[in-house]
Structures are given as structure tokens and as C-alpha cells.
Amino acid sequence: MTRIKIEDIINIKSVASPTAIPNSNSVAYYVTKIREQDNDYETHLYMNDGESNHQLTYGNERISSVKFSKDGKYVFFLALADKKQQVFRMRMSGGEREQITHEKDSITGFEVSNDSSRLYYNVSLEVNKIHAEKDEENEEQKDAIVEEKVESKGQQKDKKKDLPEPVVIDRMKYKFDSVGVLKEKYAEVKAIDLDTLDVESYLSADMINYNVKAAGHSFVIFTSDENDNPDFNFSASLFIKEGDNLKEIPTSEGYISNVKISPNENYIVFAEMSREFENATHPKLFVYDLKNDKKIGITDDLDRPVGGMVATDMHQSAEMEGVVWIDDTTFLFVVADYGNVNLYRGTVDGHCEAILEDTHEIYGLSANKDYAFLAISTPTKPGEIYRLDFKTNVLETLTTFNEEFVENRTLVEPESIVFNSKDGTEVHGWIMKPAEFETGKKYPLITNIHGGPHALYGNTFFHEMQVLAASGYGVLYVNPRGSHSYSQAFVDAVRGDYGGGDYEDIMAGVDHAVSNHDWVDEDNLGVTGGSYGGFMTNWIVGHTDRFKAAVTQRSISNWTSFRGVSDIGYYFTDWQIKAEFSDIEKMWHHSPIKYVNQMKTPLLILHSERDFRCPMEQAEQLFIALKYEGVKTRFVRFPEADHNLSRTGKPNLRIKRLEYLTEWFDNLLSQ
Structure with missing residues (x-):
């Protein structure tokens, strides 16, 4: 094995x-x-x-x-x-x-x-193209003399095919x-x-x-x-x-x-x-x-x-x-x-x-x-x-x-956990021990946050989780409010409150893991996530110094610019942040980049160059702001990749993403 x-x-x-x-x-x-x-x-x-x-x-x-x-x-x-x-x-x-x-x-x-x-x-x-086809039908009805001119026009069109068009x-x-x-x-x-x-x-x-x-x-x-x-x-x-x-x-x-x-x-x-x-x-x-x-x-x-x-x-x-x-x-x-x-x-x-x-x-x-x-x-x-x-x-x-x-790999079975958030809300999640776990030994723990936010972590195979466990890390992943597979009230609770109750849910999960699993080294904690999980990773490092290392992926850092550059931004911001175009104050309040002067955790930024959902400029802004503040950071850009890099991207880039992810934690979390 x-x-x-x-x-x-x-x-x-x-x-x-x-x-x-x-x-x-x-x-x-x-x-x-x-x-x-x-x-x-x-x-x-x-x-x-x-x-x-x-x-x-x-x-x-x-x-x-x-x-x-x-x-x-x-x-x-x-x-x-x-x-x-x-x-x-x-x-x-x-x-x-x-x-x-x-x-x-x-x-x-x-x-x-x-x-x-x-x-x-x-x-x-x-x-x-439809207009062009209709024009072609009209041209076919012309006499032979006109057809000769049309043929000439067609040749000219062929020559122009390689020219850029606005x-x-x-x-x-x-x-x-x-x-x-x-x-x-x-x-x-x-x-x-x-x-x-x-x-x-x-x-x-x-x-x-x-x-x-x-x-x-x-x-x-x-x-x-x-x-x-x-x-x-x-x-x-x-x-x-x-x-x-x-x-x-x-x-x-x-x-x-x-x-x-x-x-x-x-x-x-x-x-x-x-x-x-x-x-x-x-x-x-x-x-x-x-x-x-x-x-x-x-x-x-x-x-x-x-x-x-x-x-x-x-x-x-x-x-x-x-x-x-x-x-x-x-x-x-x-x-x-x-x-x-x-x-x-x-x-x-x-x-x-x-x-x-x-x-x-x-x-x-x-x-x-x-x-x-x-x-x-x-x-x-x-x-x-x-x-x-x-x-x-x-x-x-x-x-x-x-x-x-399956028969030739050491795979870790996650343990289901249930705990209460700060306001008493019940939250469900999982914790994985490191592969080849040894009793009595302390291990670093990485919290992994899903996207959406209206998706869910579930009882399914997740290669990335198994890779982290195989690399010697415990892995914590929970379904904070906003996640599906629970009540309608639970999934709706995140809207208008990004960084509020959902943040408390995730931090309560970390508290639960530290308090109930004596193998967790609370001085060696990492956090990562993509899309909404990237937003939450950015938010977390701007609101606590509890984590020694963080990796943000395909993330959101600034809602004020997101609404104008994302393919879904102009309505997603209304629906999720509940901030209309003129409500700059609310969008800025929920923007992780607002809190960059409070960010001390070393942060790796992974982002796809063709991401239209959470566009590249979200990562660029955060990277420059962190460098300006003197925070340890690194920015990795993935060419020919979109928002779905981790799932359907080019295989070599999917491998590189995980290599950068694990290398960052390996260098900053002691084992």
C-alpha cells in the first residue's frame, strides 16, 4: 500500500x-x-x-x-x-x-x-451570421453578372478571415x-x-x-x-x-x-x-x-x-x-x-x-x-x-x-463531526487524520473551504483532501451556513452576511477540532479554499492570526470591482452581498482587501488567467496590496485555465496547482 x-x-x-x-x-x-x-x-x-x-x-x-x-x-x-x-x-x-x-x-x-x-x-x-445568410439568399437571386461580382467579394472576404475583428x-x-x-x-x-x-x-x-x-x-x-x-x-x-x-x-x-x-x-x-x-x-x-x-x-x-x-x-x-x-x-x-x-x-x-x-x-x-x-x-x-x-x-x-x-493506496476515511457555532447554530463537517497516523504524535491541520457558497462538501471521493492527508496533514472541512443539503433557512443565512456567521461557523469548527482531537497541533494550522472558499480564506487572514499559512484560490478580494468584471458580478453582488451599485460602503465592508493592513499570515495566491467568474484582477489587487504591506506572499498564474482548473483544467496544470499548494504548507507548517 x-x-x-x-x-x-x-x-x-x-x-x-x-x-x-x-x-x-x-x-x-x-x-x-x-x-x-x-x-x-x-x-x-x-x-x-x-x-x-x-x-x-x-x-x-x-x-x-x-x-x-x-x-x-x-x-x-x-x-x-x-x-x-x-x-x-x-x-x-x-x-x-x-x-x-x-x-x-x-x-x-x-x-x-x-x-x-x-x-x-x-x-x-x-x-x-443569420443576417449574412439572408444576404446570401438575396445574392443567389441575382443574374450571372452580379454572381461574378459576388464571387469576387467572397474571395476578398476569405482574405480578411485572419484579420482581428472588434x-x-x-x-x-x-x-x-x-x-x-x-x-x-x-x-x-x-x-x-x-x-x-x-x-x-x-x-x-x-x-x-x-x-x-x-x-x-x-x-x-x-x-x-x-x-x-x-x-x-x-x-x-x-x-x-x-x-x-x-x-x-x-x-x-x-x-x-x-x-x-x-x-x-x-x-x-x-x-x-x-x-x-x-x-x-x-x-x-x-x-x-x-x-x-x-x-x-x-x-x-x-x-x-x-x-x-x-x-x-x-x-x-x-x-x-x-x-x-x-x-x-x-x-x-x-x-x-x-x-x-x-x-x-x-x-x-x-x-x-x-x-x-x-x-x-x-x-x-x-x-x-x-x-x-x-x-x-x-x-x-x-x-x-x-x-x-x-x-x-x-x-x-x-x-x-x-x-x-483503491486496493493499492492508503486512503483516509473522514470522521463526521457536528458542533455548535458562536450563535448556537448546528454545523456539520468532517475531519481526516493524516495517512499512516501514529497515536501520540502531533500533526498540523489544514482547513479546506468549499466554493459556492451554495454547494456542499459531502461523502464523496475528493482527491485534494486525500493528497493533503497523504502529505502528513490533518484535514478539516465543514459546511458553514450557505451550504446545501440542510434546511432552506440554513442555505439562505449567508446572504448579506458574508464574513459574519459563516466565518464563525468555520472558526467554531477549528475550535472543535483542537478541543476534541488531541493529535491536532494548534500552533500549526493552515487554511485554503477556492472561489467563495478563496473569499473566505482572504477574509480569515484579515480577521485572525491563528493560521500560520494560507492558500487562496480563484478568490474574491474586492466586491466593488467584482460586480463590474465578473461574468455574474452585476447580479451576484445584489443577490449575495445584498448591496446595490451605489452601496459602496457595504461592498467595501465585505471586501477582504479592506482589511489588508491586518493580514499577517503568509498567503499564496493561485489564480487562472481565463477565470471570468472570479477574474484575475481580484488576485492582482490582493497581491499588490500584500506586497505593499510587506506580507509574505507569492502569486501563481495559470495560463489557459478558467474557474474550473481544479476540476476540469489541463491535467499538467491541475498537478502543478496541487504541487504549489502542498509546497507552501510544507515550507511553513512544521511536521
């Missing part, structure tokens, strides 16, 4: 996204691994037929959005063709894949009709992390006949962001976020289109996801995240009776969020199908509860119950009438595909891709 290493991200495979194959007890799923020689990832489709596992796709590529025809004969998926995502299909009986869409722009999603006759897909088109911006939503600066687009829904491959426009593009969500035999369900003020539109409406008839399904103002049609097409189920508490609102599940026009709440009394939202760093290509029907009146869904993600069963009359609860994270779900197919991870297992038998309630392991890795 050897301790886990930073480089083990290359050895761990992400097994995710189970999809039940119709008319069988087989399941398809993804396996993603790192191609070290190319410094990249590849995702392939596998199948388990109940007895063994088979690889279905090959090559240096990543596929996504796998769906099956209702008879199980064809599998459809997205893959790159000429650098654009297109839909491909492949016979399950064998044979070569076939590209069935040939759009100029990437396809962003698709659904197969229940009778397997049509496929509906979304394609986002640039506004200026980007004209008219909206506040003009950039997005991991994408960059956005060109104005609208989404069109098209339908393709799966026999003839003829394509037609199903929902014509007219500056409305259509997204097809589900398809029955004769109708399609889609969302649209049409609004007179798109910069402040954070909602989508749900519609049914059958022929020329259009009907809106009543929903609260907010987001709609996980829309699924019952097999008999009498009901739809969907998750709704209202704006009651803005982005802190619990997603809830509803059933809509199509025949009786009746909306039924499923999780109204649960006081837990539908879905996962667990912070981790090893789930690649994890497409969570949050709700699945198993018969005409029964469906399955997942709920985050006290650090776990568990499996629930619901019925169209409004009943729901937990059917699989454990110390685990369910991060993938599909099912048929006999089995649920689940992707499950635990703190000491990266994740595999499992099958739950509804009759016996037996959970069977179907894949063992990470078995050898």
Missing part, C-alpha cells in the same frame, strides 16, 4: 452518467481518463449487459449527451465534427457511427421522440466563464426525420433562447426565456407545443430543469428553482397532470434540495439525469441531505420517500421498471456504476475500473 500522490489524477478514471438501454436490463455509461501524452481527456461509451462490460466507442475524443431510441436499437450522442458538436448515431447491434446533423454551429442539446421517429435539437446561431457589446451578459466573450446568439430548435434525415425548423429563431427539454409522440416540451430586459432575466418559462397549439405550463419565476414525460404521456415531472431566495433557493420537484391541468408539489415538505451540488474534483463528464420515470405513475430522483446525495421515489399523487440512503454521493441516475442504475462515490472510492434491484433492494456493483487503484 502506498500513499496517494498528486499524479494519481492520471490513474483515477471517472465512471459516470449511467443510461438505461430500453427493452433490456443493460446500461450504458461513460469512462473518462487522462491521456497524459496529449495533456488531455478522453470520454468513451461503455455498456454493461448484466454480466460483463464492453467498450462501444474509441479514439481520442470526448462524447456527451447519450440517448437511446425507445426500441433500444440506436444510440445517439454528441461528438465533434470539424470542431463543432454534431449528433451521431450508432446501431447497438454493431457498425460504424453515422453523423446525422451537419450544422454550421455547435448543437447544444437534443431529445429523441417517444416513437423514435424524430430527433429535436437546439442549435445556437450568431445574429450577424466585438460590439450591447448587453451586460456578454461573457461567460469557460466560454469567453459571447457573440449575440439565439437558439433555434430543429427536427430531423430519423428515416429520411430531412431537417426542418421546429421552433424558428427570433431572438428567443429556446431549449427543447423532452419529446413525446406528438408534442415537444421546451423552455424559453423571452424577456424585454434580457440582462435581468433569470427565469425560463415552460411550454408544450403540439402541432400549431402552444400551451404554457404554470411555473414560478426561476429556473426549470429535469423535465421528463411519463411513459403514458399523461404527466410531466420537473424541478423548479424559484427566485424566492435568488440562487440560494432549494430546487423543488413538481408533477404536472396534462389531462387535468393540475400541478402537484412532490418535495414541498422535505426542506432539502432536489439534486446534488457536491463539491469534488474527480467527476468528469458527469451528466446527472436528476429524474427518471420507472412506470406511468412512479419516478426516481435524488436529494442532497446532510452531506449525502440519496435516492428517492415519488408518485404522481404527491408521495415521496427515500429508498436508498447511505454515506455516499449518487452522482448519476437512470432506471427501468426493475432496476435503478446509479453512479456512486464514497470518501474512499472514486466512483463506479451500481444496480439497485427494486424487488430485493440489493445494491450490486457493475464496474470495477478504480478497484486496483
Whole structure:
């Protein structure tokens, strides 16, 4: 047995996204691994037929959005063709894949009709490109003399392709992390006949962001976020289109996801995240009776969020199908509860119950009438595909891709802890002993803070935590107020109080660890975190000298500038800090950089150059301020990386990030 290493991200495979194959007890799923020689990832489709596992796709590529025809004969998926995502299909009986869409722009999603006759897909088109296409149509109607001139113009256009072009911006939503600066687009829904491959426009593009969500035999369900003020539109409406008839399904103002049609097409189920508490609102599940026009709440009394939202760093290509029907009146869904993600069963009359609860994270779900197919991870297992038998309630392991890795590594099982914060609020978290722990010996402790803040640490495998434990550190990680998987009041409590109760929750966790674990060396404490966790790391070192070393990652240091430079800043600051544009005093009060003259703890700053969520200038400001004050600091910039560096960044940079992180603590915390 050897301790886990930073480089083990290359050895761990992400097994995710189970999809039940119709008319069988087989399941398809993804396996993603790192191609070290190319410094990249590849995702392939596998199948388990109940007895063994088979690889279905090959090559240096990543596929996504796998769906099956209702008879199980064809599998459809997205893959790159000429650098654009297109839909491909492949016979399950064998044979070569076939590209069935040939759009100029990437396809962003698709659904197969229940009778397997049509496929509906979304394609986002640039506004200026549409104008150009219309111009081309007009040019084609001209006579041969004009065509010659058009050809000449076309040649001139080709010469200009390599020249830089300015980007004209008219909206506040003009950039997005991991994408960059956005060109104005609208989404069109098209339908393709799966026999003839003829394509037609199903929902014509007219500056409305259509997204097809589900398809029955004769109708399609889609969302649209049409609004007179798109910069402040954070909602989508749900519609049914059958022929020329259009009907809106009543929903609260907010987001709609996980829309699924019952097999008999009498009901739809969907998750709704209202704006009651803005982005802190619990997603809830509803059933809509199509025949009786009746909306039924499923999780109204649960006081837990539908879905996962667990912070981790090893789930690649994890497409969570949050709700699945198993018969005409029964469906399955997942709920985050006290650090776990568990499996629930619901019925169209409004009943729901937990059917699989454990110390685990369910991060993938599909099912048929006999089995649920689940992707499950635990703190000491990266994740595999499992099958739950509804009759016996037996959970069977179907894949063992990470078995050898687990068997040959010393992995630390976290201990769940519960304690009270300064104001009496109950807080939940975990503490890990160092790998190869020796009784009677003192160890430094590192507190690791999650992002969000409306995410959660959970009972799942977290490579970074295991690396810190393998490096000889105890690790403390808690879910302060603002974290999901607890009550609505708890998740909402952080808004308008950043650095208040949440800070007290984390410090109470440190007090609990020191008081209840005699192996913790209270003179050798470290702290780190990313995004909101980076904000909190900055805040902590500006409000206490208790920590000997700190590492802030993709952090926020200044809310006054954040609101104008982040892709979400102009509304996130309103929602979370509860400070409008003119309320400079409140934004400055909650800004860690305000307290830079109180910062004495050596601080390493890790930040991605393409981070549009917490832009680079947040790190730059903090670094200069610390250097100006004479504080020990270092600034590491990661090129070609965005806000998701630790999760989906280039493999070599993910490794470098952890090397800088552990080296900083190794040099400043004595062991």
C-alpha cells in the first residue's frame, strides 16, 4: 500500500452518467481518463449487459449527451465534427457511427421522440451570421453578372478571415466563464426525420433562447426565456407545443430543469428553482397532470434540495439525469441531505420517500421498471456504476475500473463531526487524520473551504483532501451556513452576511477540532479554499492570526470591482452581498482587501488567467496590496485555465496547482 500522490489524477478514471438501454436490463455509461501524452481527456461509451462490460466507442475524443431510441436499437450522442458538436448515431447491434446533423454551429442539446421517429435539437446561431445568410439568399437571386461580382467579394472576404475583428457589446451578459466573450446568439430548435434525415425548423429563431427539454409522440416540451430586459432575466418559462397549439405550463419565476414525460404521456415531472431566495433557493420537484391541468408539489415538505451540488474534483463528464420515470405513475430522483446525495421515489399523487440512503454521493441516475442504475462515490472510492434491484433492494456493483487503484493506496476515511457555532447554530463537517497516523504524535491541520457558497462538501471521493492527508496533514472541512443539503433557512443565512456567521461557523469548527482531537497541533494550522472558499480564506487572514499559512484560490478580494468584471458580478453582488451599485460602503465592508493592513499570515495566491467568474484582477489587487504591506506572499498564474482548473483544467496544470499548494504548507507548517 502506498500513499496517494498528486499524479494519481492520471490513474483515477471517472465512471459516470449511467443510461438505461430500453427493452433490456443493460446500461450504458461513460469512462473518462487522462491521456497524459496529449495533456488531455478522453470520454468513451461503455455498456454493461448484466454480466460483463464492453467498450462501444474509441479514439481520442470526448462524447456527451447519450440517448437511446425507445426500441433500444440506436444510440445517439454528441461528438465533434470539424470542431463543432454534431449528433451521431450508432446501431447497438454493431457498425460504424453515422453523423446525422451537419450544422454550421455547435448543437447544444437534443431529445429523441417517444416513437423514435424524430430527433429535436437546439442549435445556437450568431445574429450577424443569420443576417449574412439572408444576404446570401438575396445574392443567389441575382443574374450571372452580379454572381461574378459576388464571387469576387467572397474571395476578398476569405482574405480578411485572419484579420482581428472588434466585438460590439450591447448587453451586460456578454461573457461567460469557460466560454469567453459571447457573440449575440439565439437558439433555434430543429427536427430531423430519423428515416429520411430531412431537417426542418421546429421552433424558428427570433431572438428567443429556446431549449427543447423532452419529446413525446406528438408534442415537444421546451423552455424559453423571452424577456424585454434580457440582462435581468433569470427565469425560463415552460411550454408544450403540439402541432400549431402552444400551451404554457404554470411555473414560478426561476429556473426549470429535469423535465421528463411519463411513459403514458399523461404527466410531466420537473424541478423548479424559484427566485424566492435568488440562487440560494432549494430546487423543488413538481408533477404536472396534462389531462387535468393540475400541478402537484412532490418535495414541498422535505426542506432539502432536489439534486446534488457536491463539491469534488474527480467527476468528469458527469451528466446527472436528476429524474427518471420507472412506470406511468412512479419516478426516481435524488436529494442532497446532510452531506449525502440519496435516492428517492415519488408518485404522481404527491408521495415521496427515500429508498436508498447511505454515506455516499449518487452522482448519476437512470432506471427501468426493475432496476435503478446509479453512479456512486464514497470518501474512499472514486466512483463506479451500481444496480439497485427494486424487488430485493440489493445494491450490486457493475464496474470495477478504480478497484486496483483503491486496493493499492492508503486512503483516509473522514470522521463526521457536528458542533455548535458562536450563535448556537448546528454545523456539520468532517475531519481526516493524516495517512499512516501514529497515536501520540502531533500533526498540523489544514482547513479546506468549499466554493459556492451554495454547494456542499459531502461523502464523496475528493482527491485534494486525500493528497493533503497523504502529505502528513490533518484535514478539516465543514459546511458553514450557505451550504446545501440542510434546511432552506440554513442555505439562505449567508446572504448579506458574508464574513459574519459563516466565518464563525468555520472558526467554531477549528475550535472543535483542537478541543476534541488531541493529535491536532494548534500552533500549526493552515487554511485554503477556492472561489467563495478563496473569499473566505482572504477574509480569515484579515480577521485572525491563528493560521500560520494560507492558500487562496480563484478568490474574491474586492466586491466593488467584482460586480463590474465578473461574468455574474452585476447580479451576484445584489443577490449575495445584498448591496446595490451605489452601496459602496457595504461592498467595501465585505471586501477582504479592506482589511489588508491586518493580514499577517503568509498567503499564496493561485489564480487562472481565463477565470471570468472570479477574474484575475481580484488576485492582482490582493497581491499588490500584500506586497505593499510587506506580507509574505507569492502569486501563481495559470495560463489557459478558467474557474474550473481544479476540476476540469489541463491535467499538467491541475498537478502543478496541487504541487504549489502542498509546497507552501510544507515550507511553513512544521511536521
